[in-house]
Amino acid sequence: MIYVDNNSTTRLADEVAQAMSEAYAAGYLNPSSQHQLGQKARRRLDDARENILNFLGGETTRFQGDRLVFTSGGTEANNLALFGLGKITGGQVIISAIEHPSISEAADQLRARGTIVRVLPVNTDGVAQLDQLSDWLAEPTRLVSVMLANNETGVLQPVTEISHICRQHGVPLHVDAVQGIGKIPVNFRSLQASAMTISPHKFHGPRGIGALVLDDHVKLNPAMFGGSQQLAMRPGTESVELTIGFETALKLAIGAISEAGIRMQFLRDRLEDTLLKDLGSDVMAINGRNALRLPHTSNIAFPGIDRQALVMALDMAGVACSTGSACASGSSEPSPTLIAMGLSEEVISGSIRLSLSRDTTEEEIDEVAKRISNCIKHLRRS
Structure with missing residues (x-):
């Protein structure tokens, strides 16, 4: 099976598994305990927290500066941000039309509770349009939340x-x-x-942990209660082992980012170009291709082909991919991202997502292109 669904999750890196295995073997105990064994765990946890912040460009010392709040993953961190950030009470919240479900559905909950939620539209390439943003911000606003890059198309957003x-x-x-x-x-x-939300299982780290990075001046209201851990912003006993896995994965990813980024973009472009050459532009289209994209993500439409039938056919052919967000992987609903882009129903219903990793090989890409092409030709004949 060739795996090209890395936006869903990545395989755990061997180095990360080894670091976590050693951490479990070290027998770290509760880092909130006051005895020597607990404080040993606390020191290792704090070291990892500070290293992660430094890797991400945060400015911090052990007791002040930017902060890192560990969560159970990206979904919790996004929910914590949407419900907990902001200096004012009752102000509107602004998001984009292509946010991950952990933002868009959290915004739906805010709307149901009486909060005004405004949604920035996107153009046909999936880039958020900012024409109205300044006017909207003239009204009391608690928070703006926009993703750095879309999880389905890979299109980068004008965050700066x-x-x-x-x-x-x-x-x-x-x-x-x-x-x-x-x-x-x-x-x-x-x-x-x-x-800023981060989740290490997207870069060969462990699942079950994520984080919310906070500017040193921002206030965060907790969503959970019953403990003083992490300055009571997110109570609960921290996992030293998962934190070490997080730290190790981030260090590896940042160390490899230049070479891996160039290589993944080369492979993604090779895949797209091969398919276009074999199938033709009248059979397929690349969603968001005219915008700046992440180097490893490709969202390809095959108009007239049912996306779920194609994913199932590819699975049988030994290619693991998806129709979009992993959080909606069991849903037959069309992609809200592609709908927001104003694409036709035929394009939306025929779109799949292919996402590479730094471990993807050229041989795998060539084989994926071959198997996709064969499946498309078979489905079109059917």
């Missing part, structure tokens, strides 16, 4: 420009950077965001 507009109006900006970390250089301070 959004950050500049938000700073002019004194409104905090949250950036869901889950898909971008480890694929492109990301520096929290350079983004000038108030908060």
Whole structure:
């Protein structure tokens, strides 16, 4: 089976598995305990937290500066940001039309509770349009939340420009950077965001842990209660072992990012060009191709082909891919991202997502292109 669904999750790197195995063998105990064994765990946890912040371009010392709040994953971190960030009570929230379900559905909950939620539209390439943003921010606004790069198309969003507009109006900006970390250089301070979500299982780290990076001036209201861990912003006993896996995976990803980014983009372009040459532009289209994209993501439409039938056929042919967000993998509903882009129903219903990793090989890409081409030809004949 050739795996090209890395935006869903990546395989755990051997080095990460080894680091976590050694951490489990070390027998770390509860880092909140006051005895020597607990404080040993606390020191290792704090070291990992500080290293992760430094890898992400945060400015921190052990007791002040930017903060890193560990969560159970990207979904919890996004929910924590949407419900917990902001200096004012009752202000509107602004998101884009292509956010991950952990943002868009959380925004639906806010709307049901009486919060005004405004949605930035996107163009046909899937790039958020900012024409109305300044006017909207003239009204009391608690938070703006826009992803760094779309999880379905890989299209990069104008986060730097959004950050500049938000700073002019004194409104905090949250950036869901889950898909971008480890694929492109990301520096929290350079983004000038108030908060940023990260999830290590997207770059060969462990599942079950994520984080919300917080600017040193931002206030976060907790969503959970019953403990003083992490300054009571997210109570619960921290996992030293998962944190070490997080730290190791991020260090590896950042160390390999230049070479891996160039290589993944070469392979993605090779895949797209091969399919276009074999099938033709009248049979397929690449969604978001005219925009800046992550180097490893390709969203391809085969109009007239049912996307779920194609994914099933590819699975039988030994190619693991998806129709979009893993959080909606069991859903037959069309992609909200592609709908927001204004694409035709035929394009939307025939689109699949292929996402590479730094471990993907040229031989695998050539074989994937061959198997996709064969499946498309078979389905078109059927």
